[in-house]
Each structure stands twice: as C-alpha cells, then as structure tokens.
Amino acid sequence: MTFELDKTYDPKSAEEKWYTFWEERGFFHADPNAAKPAYSITIPPPNVTGELHMGHAIQHAIHDLIVRWKRMQGYETLCLPGTDHAGIATQMKVEQQLAAEEGLNRYDIGREALLERIHAWRDKYGDAIYHQLRKLGSSYDWRRARFTLDDQYVEAVLKAFERFQEQGWIYRGRRMINWCPECRTVISDLETEERELDGHLWHIRYPGIDGSPDVVVATTRPETMLGDTGVAVHPNDERWREAVGRQVRLPLVDRAIPIVADEYADPEMGSGAVKVTPCHDPNDYAIGERHNLPHIQVIGFDGVMTKEAGAFAGMDRYACRKELVAQLEQAGLLVEIAEHPHAVPHHDKCGTVIEPLPMEQWFMNMEDLAAKTRSVLTDGQIDYVPDRFCNYAVEWLDNIRDWALSRQIWWGHRIPAWYCTQCSEDGLIPMGGLTREKAFAEGSFRVSVADGAKPHVRVQQPELCPDCGGTEWVQDPDVLDTWFSSALWPFATLGWPEETESLAYFYPTDLMITGRDILYLWVLRMVMTSIECRQEIPFKTVLVHPTILTKDGKRMSKSLGTGLNPLDLVELYGADATRFSLLAQAGAVQDVRFDAEVENNVVQSSTSAEMGRNFGNKVWNAARFVSMNLEGYDPDIAERGQTDLADRWIWSRLAHTLREVDERLETFRFSDVIRALYDFLWRDYCDWYLELAKGRLQGDQPQARLSVQRNLVEILETALRLLHPVMPFMTESLWQALPKGNDAAESIVVAEWPRDMEACLDEDAERSMGRVQEIVTAVRTIRSEMNVPPATRITVMLSLPTEVATGPFESIAPLITQLVRGNQTTIGYDVEPPSASGSAVVGQINVYVPLEGIIDLGVERARLQKEMAKFEGLVKGLNGKLANEKFVANAPAEVVEKERQRLVEYSDTLNSLRESLERIS
RNA sequence: GGGCGAUUAGCUCAGUUGGUUAGAGCGCCGGUCUCACAUACCGGAGGCCACUGGUUCAAAUCCAGUAUCGCCCACCA
Numbered sequence: 001m002t003f004e005l006d007k008t009y010d011p012k013s014a015e016e017k018w019y020t021f022w023e024e025r026g027f028f029h030a031d032p033n034a035a036k037p038a039y040s041i042t043i044p045p046p047n048v049t050g051e052l053h054m055g056h057a058i059q060h061a062i063h064d065l066i067v068r069w070k071r072m073q074g075y076e077t078l079c080l081p082g083t084d085h086a087g088i089a090t091q092m093k094v095e096q097q098l099a100a101e102e103g104l105n106r107y108d109i110g111r112e113a114l115l116e117r118i119h120a121w122r123d124k125y126g127d128a129i130y131h132q133l134r135k136l137g138s139s140y141d142w143r144r145a146r147f148t149l150d151d152q153y154v155e156a157v158l159k160a161f162e163r164f165q166e167q168g169w170i171y172r173g174r175r176m177i178n179w180c181p182e183c184r185t186v187i188s189d190l191e192t193e194e195r196e197l198d199g200h201l202w203h204i205r206y207p208g209i210d211g212s213p214d215v216v217v218a219t220t221r222p223e224t225m226l227g228d229t230g231v232a233v234h235p236n237d238e239r240w241r242e243a244v245g246r247q248v249r250l251p252l253v254d255r256a257i258p259i260v261a262d263e264y265a266d267p268e269m270g271s272g273a274v275k276v277t278p279c280h281d282p283n284d285y286a287i288g289e290r291h292n293l294p295h296i297q298v299i300g301f302d303g304v305m306t307k308e309a310g311a312f313a314g315m316d317r318y319a320c321r322k323e324l325v326a327q328l329e330q331a332g333l334l335v336e337i338a339e340h341p342h343a344v345p346h347h348d349k350c351g352t353v354i355e356p357l358p359m360e361q362w363f364m365n366m367e368d369l370a371a372k373t374r375s376v377l378t379d380g381q382i383d384y385v386p387d388r389f390c391n392y393a394v395e396w397l398d399n400i401r402d403w404a405l406s407r408q409i410w411w412g413h414r415i416p417a418w419y420c421t422q423c424s425e426d427g428l429i430p431m432g433g434l435t436r437e438k439a440f441a442e443g444s445f446r447v448s449v450a451d452g453a454k455p456h457v458r459v460q461q462p463e464l465c466p467d468c469g470g471t472e473w474v475q476d477p478d479v480l481d482t483w484f485s486s487a488l489w490p491f492a493t494l495g496w497p498e499e500t501e502s503l504a505y506f507y508p509t510d511l512m513i514t515g516r517d518i519l520y521l522w523v524l525r526m527v528m529t530s531i532e533c534r535q536e537i538p539f540k541t542v543l544v545h546p547t548i549l550t551k552d553g554k555r556m557s558k559s560l561g562t563g564l565n566p567l568d569l570v571e572l573y574g575a576d577a578t579r580f581s582l583l584a585q586a587g588a589v590q591d592v593r594f595d596a597e598v599e600n601n602v603v604q605s606s607t608s609a610e611m612g613r614n615f616g617n618k619v620w621n622a623a624r625f626v627s628m629n630l631e632g633y634d635p636d637i638a639e640r641g642q643t644d645l646a647d648r649w650i651w652s653r654l655a656h657t658l659r660e661v662d663e664r665l666e667t668f669r670f671s672d673v674i675r676a677l678y679d680f681l682w683r684d685y686c687d688w689y690l691e692l693a694k695g696r697l698q699g700d701q702p703q704a705r706l707s708v709q710r711n712l713v714e715i716l717e718t719a720l721r722l723l724h725p726v727m728p729f730m731t732e733s734l735w736q737a738l739p740k741g742n743d744a745a746e747s748i749v750v751a752e753w754p755r756d757m758e759a760c761l762d763e764d765a766e767r768s769m770g771r772v773q774e775i776v777t778a779v780r781t782i783r784s785e786m787n788v789p790p791a792t793r794i795t796v797m798l799s800l801p802t803e804v805a806t807g808p809f810e811s812i813a814p815l816i817t818q819l820v821r822g823n824q825t826t827i828g829y830d831v832e833p834p835s836a837s838g839s840a841v842v843g844q845i846n847v848y849v850p851l852e853g854i855i856d857l858g859v860e861r862a863r864l865q866k867e868m869a870k871f872e873g874l875v876k877g878l879n880g881k882l883a884n885e886k887f888v889a890n891a892p893a894e895v896v897e898k899e900r901q902r903l904v905e906y907s908d909t910l911n912s913l914r915e916s917l918e919r920i921s
Numbered sequence: 922g923g924g925c926g927a928u929u930a931g932c933u934c935a936g937u938u939g940g941u942u943a944g945a946g947c948g949c950c951g952g953u954c955u956c957a958c959a960u961a962c963c964g965g966a967g968g969c970c971a972c973u974g975g976u977u978c979a980a981a982u983c984c985a986g987u988a989u990c991g992c993c994c995a996c997c998a
Contacts, residue, residue, distance in 0.1 A: 008960070176996095194995090201998080218998055266997070274998050283996050343995090356996090388925070392993070395924085399994085516992080551933085553991075584946090587935070590926065591991075595933055595947085607933075607947050614960045625957035671935075675945075690957080777964090783952095784964035790953060821955075874942065887978040895940055895979090902941060 003627045003737045009620040011574025014729045019134060027071075027749045028139045030078030032505040039075035040506035041067060042490045043140070044514050044522070045148065047086035048122055049093050052132035054548040054556055054594060055515055057566035061582040062513055062545055062670065064138045068725035069665055071139070072753035078506050079139065080493050082146035083126060087412040087482040088183055088349050094118045094411075107432075111410050111442050118411050135567055137575050137728045139749065144502075146493040148485045149413070156492035157413045157485045158459040160533055164364060165457040167532070170405070172417075172449050174360045176282045177404055178345065181303030181317075182352035185408040186361050188481060189401060190521045192354055194343040201340035202325060203270065205333045206231060209256055212246035216335050217275040220342060222328070223321040226253055226309045227298040230276040232287055235261035237272050251333050252324065253310055260291045282356050299355055317355075360448055362406035362415060362478065369528040370400040376527065376537060383541040385668050386588075389519060396520050405481050410443075412479030417455040418462055419447065422470035427453025443477040487525035490538040497533075512539040516547060516590070543668055546585075546592045553593050563601040564594065573609040576727035580612030580674065583726060587671035615678055616730045619723070622686050623734045626712045629697045633709040635739055640710050645772075645811060646692040647711050648765035653684045654715055655757035661722055677723050685715065688773065688819075695818050713738060724748050772812050772819070774842045779820040782838035782849050785863060786856060793823040799831035799846035839864070839916040841909045846916070857920050864917045871910040878903040 022028065030040070043063060046056060063079060071077040091106075094117055098104050106114050130145065146153060164170050177186045202222045206215045215231050228250055233240035240259070247256045264287055265274045278288025279297040288295065298309040305320050307313045312320045328334045345354040374397045376382065377390055384390035406415060419428055421440065427448045430439030439445040447453045456462050461473050488496070490512075494503040508530070514523055523542060530538035549555065550562045557563055569578040585592045585608060596606035642648060657680040664672040689712075696708040717738050724731040728749070735748040745751040779796055788794060796816055798809060806827050813825035833839065833848035836855050840847045878899055881887055888896055 005957090007958080220998070264997085269998060281996080281998085283998080286996090345996095386926095392925080395994080519993095547992090549991095585934080589934080593933065610960075611946065614958095617960045618958065621958035621961085623957085628957070669937095675935075679945085686957085687962090694956095780963060781965085787952075790955060790963090870942075878941095881979085884978065890978040891940075898941075906942095 003630075003739070005620065005624040005627055005734075005737065007621075007624070009574075009617050009730055009733070011570075011576065011616075011729065014733045015135070015137070015575050018729050018732045019137065022139065022747065022749055023142070025746065027747060028079070028141050029143060030076055030080075030141050030506070032501040034076035036074060036076040038078070038506050039067075039070040040078040040080070040509040041511050041513070042080045042493055042509055043082065044512075044518070045082040045084040045146075045486060045489060046129050047089050048083040048126045048129075048147070049086060049090050050083075050129050052129060052136075052566055054564050054566055056129075056133075057136065057569075057578065058548055058582045058586060058592070059513055059515065059545055060133055060136055060138050061579045062543070062586065062668075063140075064136070064579070064728070065583060065670065065673075065725045066511065066513075066665070068139055068728060068749065069753065071749070072721065072724070072751060074752070076505075078141055078144075078502075080144050080146065081130065081133065081138075081140040081142065082489075082493055083129065083148070084482060084486050085122075085148045085412060087407060087409055087479060088185065088187070090118060090122070091409050091411040092183065092350060094121050097121075106410070111444070114410055132567060135570055135575060136579065139728070144493070148482075148489075152495070152498075153485070153488075153492050154413060155459075156488050156496050157480065158416045159497045160488055160529060161416055161480070161484070162457060162459055163533065167368070169365045169368065170362065170457070171365065172360060172362055172447075172455055174358060174450060175363065175402075175404075176285045176356055177359050177361055178347075179301065179355045179357045179359070180347040180350065180352050181299075181301065181355050182350045183347065183409065184301055186359065186404050186406065187347060187349075187354075188404045188483075190483075191348050192345040193348040195346050196341060197344050199340045199342050199344070201336075201338040202328075202334065203336040203338070204251070204275075204328055205335055206248040206250060206257075206275075207333075208243070209247045209249050212243050212248055212259065215243070215248050215259065215273045216271045217273055218270045219275055220340060221280070221321070222324050223305070223312075223317055224277040224280040224298065225250065225275060225324070226305070226312060226320075227277045227279050227296040228255075228257055228275045229278060229288065229293040229296055230257050230291060231259045231273050232262040232265045232276050232291075233259060233273045234263060234265040234267045237265070237267045239267075239272060251331060252327055258291075258293075260287070260293070262287050262290060279358060280356060285356075285358055295358065297357065299357075301357075303352075303355065360450065361404050362417070362476075364403040364405050366400045366403055366528070369532060370397045372531050373397055373524065373528045376531060381537050382527065382539070385541060385543045386590075389516075389542070389544050393519065393524055396524065403481070405484055406476075406478035407481055408478055410479065412482060413485055414443075415476040415478050415480055416459050417457050417476040418473045419453050419455060419476070420465035420468060420470040421472040421474055423465060423468040424453040427451040428474065440474045443475070445474075445477060447476060447478075483521055483525060486522055487529045488533070490526055491530060491534055507534070508537050509539045511541045511543060513543045513545055516544055519544065544590075546590050548592050548594050550598065551593055551595060553591070556594075558601055561600045562598055564596055564598050564603050565601070568603045569596070569606060569609050572603065573606070573613040574616065574729070576616050576730045577609050577612030579728075580615060580726060581606060581608035583670040584608055584611070584674040585671060587669060612727075615682065616727055618686060619681050619720075620730060620734065622681070622690060623716060623737070625690060626716055627737070629693075629712070630709055630739070632702075633706065633713070633739070635710065635713070635741065637706065640707065640714060644696075644704075644707075645765055645768055646689060646815065647708070648762045649769035650684060650689045650711065650715055651757075651760040652762040652765050653680060654718060655760035656680075657719070658722060658754050658757050674726065677719070677726065681719055681723070685719065688769075689715070691819060692815055695814070718754050721748060721751055721754055724751075768808060768812060771842065771845075772815050775816055775845070775847055776819045778840035778842055778847050779816070779822075779849055782840060782851075783820065785859060786838055786851055786854055788851065788854055790821065792854075793821065794849055794851070796820060796822050796825040797831050797833055797837075797848040797850070798825065798827045799833070799848065800827065800829055801844050802829050804844060833919075835919060837920075839919075841867075841912045841916075843905070844908065846912050860920060861917060864913055864920075868910060868913045868917065871906050871913065875903065875906045875910055878906065 067077055067079040095106055178192050180187055199220045201218050203216055203218045208214050243259050244261045247258055250257050276284045276287050278285045278293050279295045296308050298306055299317050300306045303317050305312045305315045377394050429446045430436055431444045434444055490509050494507055526538045595608045597604040657676050660676040661673050693708045693712055696704045720731045720735050732748050809827045817825045834850045836852045838849040838851050
C-alpha cells in the first residue's frame, strides 16, 4: 500500500483540479432542509466594479477558514456570496469610460441609454470578483449569489422603503446637504471624508454704512462672500453693541447686509465678527434661519459660479476664489492672509471637495431605530470582536443624524414615490428647458415639495390621485443611497420579504466579518433594518478584521504604487500559502503590515507567503516520506502504537493541538491557529516524530513497523483535517492520496472534524519526551561546538544521581542514540567520564560525550564557564529573593516552595558544571 | 478639540488572569546536499519589553503621566 508524490507541491494543478471537483460535488451548497444545526454567513458584498484587493483577501481567508471548519464540524453551513450595485462608484466608472471613449457625458445620452450601458458593463465584468474568490479557494454557495438589483432584491428594497415610510420616518425636506459637484448628487455624512489641506485664512474688510463701523471678517472660502447676506457678532460682545442692527456694504457686489447678534459668533476669534453665507455653510445656514436672512446661492450644482455671483458668474469656484482675492487686494480690502491648515470634507468616492448646499431631498429620521438598536447593543445581544467596537457603535447611535436617502444618479433603486402630474404640476420642474412630456418621460426633472409637489410613496404606481382624481403619474427621478439596499443584505439575500425556508433555517446569521471602515455605514444599518423588518438581530457576532497596510505601515493604494493584487501572491506562492500568510498575520492587532516587497503595484516577494509555501511543502514532503515507507502496510492488521514513548507523545501533542486550534478558532485568534498547526506539523511531527519513526521503519521488527506506519498515517491524516480550513488545496491532495478506511468521506471538505481526543493527553509522555529533546539538543550543541564531523558516531553517557531510577532511561536511550547520530547511549550512577569529554547538565542528569582526540579543551572550558555564569546569576537571584522576608511572608506558599526547589536544582546544576570544568582543567 | 489603539530581537509579530532563564518566523553567523524536503537539516549570536514615576514580596503584564506612530469622531470663521 504505497502512493507516489512529486518532490514538491504544485499549487496550480491542485487548485484547478480540486476546486472543480468540489463544485461538481456540490459540497458548498447549503440545504435549508438538512437535519443538522445551521451555521450561516453572508459575505459583505463587494462592489460589482470591484477587483479583489488585500482587504478582500484577508476577509475571505477568514470567511473560508470559519466556513470550512464549521462544515467539517457537522453544521449545515451556508456562506452566501453576492455583489453590490454600488450606485455612484459603478455609474462613475461607466461614465468615465463613456467620456474617454466617446467624449460624451450622461446627460448627452440620457437615462435609459446610460442604464443600458451599465447593465452591459455588469454583464461583462460583474462576475469577475467571483472568479477571483474561487481562486482563493472560497467555499461559498455560488448558486445563491445575490446582486442588489436582482428582481427579488428590488422588491425587498421597495418593501422596506414603504415600511419605513409607514412608520413616519421617511420625509422630503429642505436641509443643508453634502453636494458633490463632480458626481452631481447629494451624499450622506458618512460618505464624506475629511482631508487636511494647507488653506489660508483671508481677512476681509466690509465697510460700514450709515455710521456703522467697518467690519473685518475672516474666511477660508472667500468666494462664498458673494452669497453673504449678513454679518454676525456675539450679543454680549461690547465692541459690537452699537453696530448690531446697522449695515455693512459687501465689497465687489455692492450689497448692503445687516449685522445681527448671534451666539454662534465667537468673541475670541479675530474681530469677533463672522460673515454669514446661508447657502454655502451649514453654520451660516442655521444663523440664516434664526435671523431670516435671505438665501443667495452663488455656487451652482456643477461647481461653477451662478448668475447670482454677478461679474464672477460662469467661473469655476476655485478660479473665482483666485480672481476675487485679487480684486479685493486691489481694492485695499484684504487685511491679512494667514496660513491656515484645516480639514475639508471630500467625497470619499471621487475625492472632490464637497459643496454644502441647502436642498430638498429624501431623508430618514433614525431616532426610533437608533434607540432600539442602542438597547440591543447595550444588552449584549450582538458580540463585537474586539468588543470595544460595540462602544463605538453605541456612541455613534447616540449622535445619530437623519439619513440623506436620495441620490441624483440613475444607477440604483428608483425611489418609490409618485407624483400626480396634475396636482403636483408646479412642483415638478423640468431640467434644462425640456418640455414637460420629455422631462417626465426621461425622469429629468426636479421635485420641489415647497412648490407644490405631493409625493405618494407606493411600491406600485397609484391608480387615481386621491387629491384630484388625476390618473397620470411620474416616479421620483432620484435613486436610493446604495447603502439603503445593502442595509437589508442578510435577510434580503435569504428571500425576504417572502418567508422562505432559507430565512427560517439560516436567519439570523451567525457571523458578520467586516472591515472597520463600514461599521456604521453598513453594519449598524443592517442591525437597524433587521430590528425593524425582522424584529431580530441580523447576526450574532461581528468580527472586525485587521486592515492590511504596506510593509512600512502605509495605506495600500494602487495610485501610490503600493497596491498588491492578492492573485499575484496566489500566482507566486499558491492559494494555500497566500491564505496562510494572511491568517498568520491576523492576530489581535488591528493593522497588519503585510510583509511583501511591492514595486509599481507588482509584488516581488513576500516573506510570510514564502513561509506558507515552505510549510505546505514541508507537510507535502512529510506525506511523501510516509508514502515511501508504507511497504507492507495494511491498515486492517496494523495496530495503533500506543505504548512506545514517541507514539504516546505524538498523540498527546496532537490532542493538544486540536484543543488549541478549536479554542483559537472560537475566539478568532487566527495567528494562534496557524502557529499551533505549524508547530505541531513541522516541529513535533517532522522534526521529532518522523526522525524517531525511521528507527522502527528500518528496523527488523514487523509488528513495530506496522504500528509506526499506522501512526504515521493516522496522525498525518488527522492533522491534515485540522489544517484543511487554512490550506484547502494541499490538504485535499494529500488526504486523497493517503490510505484510509472504506467508510472515509469523499473529500476532506466533508470529512469529520477531529474531536474527543482528550484521552490521548499524556503528561508523562510529554515530560519524558521533553527530556529526550533537551538531552539531544545538548549533545548536538556539543557536536556542533566541537566540530564533530557528521559521519562520526559518538557515545552518549548519561550520569544519574543515585536517587533516580534508571528504568525510564533505558527506554529513551535508543531514541537519543538515533537522534544524535550516535553508536550508543549508556546509563549509570555517578559516572566518571573520560577526561576528554564534552559535558552538559540537563536537570539532574549529567550528559557526557567522550571526544578523545577531537575535543578542544579551551572551547569546552569557555562553554562551561559561560553556562556557569548563567546559573550563578540565577542562583544569586533566587538566594536574594528567598532571603527577602517580605517575599517569604507575602507570596503564596506554593510560589515560595517552587522558588526553593528551583534554587536546589540550579545549585546542583551549578555544582555539576563546576565539577566538569575542574575535570578538564 | 474629544475618544481609541499601538510601542517587546535588525524586521514582522506572540507573550491568555502579575510568579521558572521573555518566545516564533524571517534576517544574521557557523556547520551540513545525513537515503521526505536546500522551499531543507543541525547549532549559535541577538532584547534596559518606548520613557518617567507609582502599586506590589514580585511588573513586559496593573495604575498615572510623557513621547512617537496610527485610527475614529467633531460645523469653529
């Protein structure tokens, strides 16, 4: 019973072969009627435009690790994949393509045509990420892959919108919003990103009128001055008491604006007076409301100055700034220009500086949901790992703000609000001079409730207008924020609003694995929508995985050339090694500096992936060794060796490893999982057990040979199952090749996870084997230090104190001989070694290696002296400690006793070392 | 401006509730192509655990402060 393996593991052929096999057998399918406990995860849907990056890679290495583990443990395991339509990002991508290839923008081709192009784009590229995930080995139920614009999913979105509307949370209102002049849409607060810019603070003089003093105001955005409709000072500011109620003249536009008293103005700042531009600053908007100041919008939705900007109309907002500053300077009204670094909100998707504008939009009041969600979190119903993220979530909920839901783009879920063309006529304003017919047909109009538009929220278009009996309707032109649809992900993907079998069986899901960046944007909103739509939590645990940084702790970014394509790693080192490297670095830390050299977005090498590759190859070769030594092996007649020390030891180590792996998987300490497996397979199994097995394999006792063969196979087979969730491909290759019983599973994917190994734990064996290892290492050190040629066979003499029985040493002696390349190991009491011997002390045992003619006594003396110095230090320290009355009095008795024993032991060791030294001096 | 995290060997990181000589991998030095593996084997060197105080018989570990780096939140002109 032998099998053949190549000299090295070849990832490419294995990956292709086994993934196909797994999919054909349907191992990843999850059945809602299975008679097993369920375990379910929905993945965070990547953007449909997305390409796999390292963030995905670590996320999915973790997903698949957990999912494969649970599947082997006997759960009916669902991992549901999918993609997000990613409204702005996707539309942006296709628009950029349109501009680059045809020089057209979205308005040139219109709504329908653009949507057609995006759909075509999605059909062509939308599945790319699925193929990339397969390359990593992800064992997901691809039959269930969902897209946020699937028909059933759209239904869920409309249903949810209607439901929230019925709760009275959704409203149309005029508010200060974040406008992206590049994308020409509103975005939510969460989609803005503050960036520190080196700005300036311009101090400008506004001349007083009718006895009012001149006012100097400061601004970081002088161009907004054109829209100023007031100046505010603090009501208690004595300097300005007389000025309140008077007016100043706005330079360049020659407009008289009032000085108002408002507590927003900070007397400590500059002159104490602040300019007020209600249309272009959230604070100023609030002041404007309080004092009824007029709104003058001088910056348009395209970032270009409006006709209200007078002479500056038509200029880009930044060009205008420059020109305006120049003119102010010329007019002698520019008092000062100060350097002023400050944070400016940008659109996270396109990087454009946000323009705050008052606008009518759809909003959702989040107060009720936030309150409910808060108590769910503070009740501990959802476990956050690490748990501090739960506190952050609660804090965020405490400061919840209304959610701007509508987007002025076309790719997405169109808002299910309808307007009767008859009675809403005045509030439906065609864009760009279109006729009403055309504007309505294309959805190119602006809705103004203020001007009389009356929205009716319905999933279906209404029949008769309840107000006027009209029958013609137009749907709201806006689409919903992408995050509105993804907020429904865990239940919408399982069939909601239908009460499906899958929903009943797999929901709530067990685990949500996510990055830090979307904890509020997405994760918390899923909790909120689930509480409302399902009256339950969407997942029991939120696992926040580390962020992958470059080697030197910088952001990984394609534009910086520090991007790293995970598939390049797969290409270089294989999928298993890539997973290994990611998981090995996913410990308690929240940032992983990924150990790879990258040049111009191309990976040159990665130390950790190399480690993974080497480890895979090591295991592969261990299996190869086993395969080469199975001559005459028959699993039916071979008995598991359980009396030999090495056998008892390796089973005990395996049992420890299983316990460690399970524990660390339960607590998501992936780097510990890797380390446990690595140590067991490489250190215990290969370095020690295989080496020891060679003796029995090559010996002349058939029974011993059979039992060690059985152990070699069985231990390896079990360890492969433990390793499978980390390195699925390599383990499957080996597992398939290993001889197994007839009732073995079809694949390691569905093989049973090892369990109940506690009985194999054997402290005595571990202690004895530990002694063997110490002695062997000591002898090897002597060999190495004395430059004993590898071919030279040596004798090891163990000298025991009289109170120690020789029995146990009789059995370990042959192991020592074998491992140090010796010819024999002798045991005796108070042995007097030849004077030309190397020596070492292991616990109570003196170890001698006679080296007549080889030993360099000078080297040996130095070695012993160094060792003595170490123990002298230890003994001195312990003496001091035990002489300290406070220690003896206060420390627990067992600690004191332990220290006493150590002192005795170290003193003995020191004496032995001294004797050895004297012998050769 | 608030909050949080990190700081341990040249590098990347472990170090569980305070209690043996602080560990691993890579890198480095020396020796091996020893019949599974040179993607390997054997041995070795290398640490004032960021700094300063404190608590304790005992601190990498607990507390306070400082420094550096990073993240999150925040409308201060």
